[in-house]
Amino acid sequence: QVQLVQSGPEVRKPGASVKVSCKASGYTFNSYAISWVRQAPGQGLEYMGWISTYNGNTNYVQKFQGRVTMTTDTSTSTVYMELRSLRSDDTAFYYCGRGIMGATPIDHWGQGSLVTVSS
Amino acid sequence: EIVMTQSPATLSMSPGERATLSCRASQSISSNLAWYQQKPGQAPRLLVHGATTRATGIPARFSGSGSGTEFTLTISSLQSEDFAVYYCQQYKNWPVTFGQGTRLEIK
Numbered sequence: 001q002v003q004l005v006q007s008g009p010e011v012r013k014p015g016a017s018v019k020v021s022c023k024a025s026g027y028t029f030n031s032y033a034i035s036w037v038r039q040a041p042g043q044g045l046e047y048m049g050w051i052s053t054y055n056g057n058t059n060y061v062q063k064f065q066g067r068v069t070m071t072t073d074t075s076t077s078t079v080y081m082e083l084r085s086l087r088s089d090d091t092a093f094y095y096c097g098r099g100i101m102g103a104t105p106i107d108h109w110g111q112g113s114l115v116t117v118s119s
Numbered sequence: 120e121i122v123m124t125q126s127p128a129t130l131s132m133s134p135g136e137r138a139t140l141s142c143r144a145s146q147s148i149s150s151n152l153a154w155y156q157q158k159p160g161q162a163p164r165l166l167v168h169g170a171t172t173r174a175t176g177i178p179a180r181f182s183g184s185g186s187g188t189e190f191t192l193t194i195s196s197l198q199s200e201d202f203a204v205y206y207c208q209q210y211k212n213w214p215v216t217f218g219q220g221t222r223l224e225i226k
Contacts, residue, residue, distance in 0.1 A: 035215075037163075045155075045163065045206055047215040061214045095162055104210045105153035107174060109162035 002026040004034075004096055004110035011116045012086050019082040020113045022096030029077040030054045033099040035106055036070065036081045038092040046092075050103035051079060059103070086117045121145050121209050125218035131226040138194040140221045142207035147187045151211035154183055154192045157220075158203045166205075167192065197223075 049060035051070040097106030122145040150170040155163040167183035
């Protein structure tokens with residue numbers, strides 16, 4: 001069965017960076033794009049961008065341009081999302097998700113990784 | 120950027136009733152709309168894509184309709200497990216955007 005397993009919770013200070021992983025299994029890894037969506041506590045869903053697991057091409061939402069980098073490691077079927085220059089309002093659950101066709105809609109989701117930014 | 124507006128913000132209903140959730144796009148998105156369900160402490164779950172196509176394993180009581188700018192998710196007879204937050208998402212234009220969500224609560 002399709003599974004996306006994300007890395008555990010992280011705590012960072014403002015200005016630091018965090019790298020969240022998303023390991024895929026149960027399907028042909030490089031046939032589906034992976035998107036990243038975040039959700040601040042008690043808030044709605046916010047789309048961040050996506051990466052092609054076939055060729056590594058990325059597309060980031062402008063709000064995150066310059067601060068986010070998504071990468072893929074086909075040898076381990078793992079996608080990474082690094083967010084830099086963290087601020088307190090980056091505190092959120094970060095979800096990876098597999099796109100049905102292209103980046104979205106997302107038919108399988110990781111369990112989420114909580115990133116807390118606090119001094 | 121396309122703005123997605125969901126209504127109502129909160130819907131209070133009883134099990135067995137029919138629920139109707141609305142989603143409006145600020146410009147036409149054709150049928151490039153998905154609906155997700157999210158329960159507390161869980162990741163979202165895809166219910167409908169292409170505005171009307173149920174995702175794999177989704178019960179028939181969930182149905183989506185609409186095209187252009189007006190969309191509806193209908194739950195024909197509410198079960199206890201359906202009380203959750205529902206989000207619509209457009210994927211016609213970049214960037215992909217979500218609605219703010221409708222909370223479906225037990226009356």
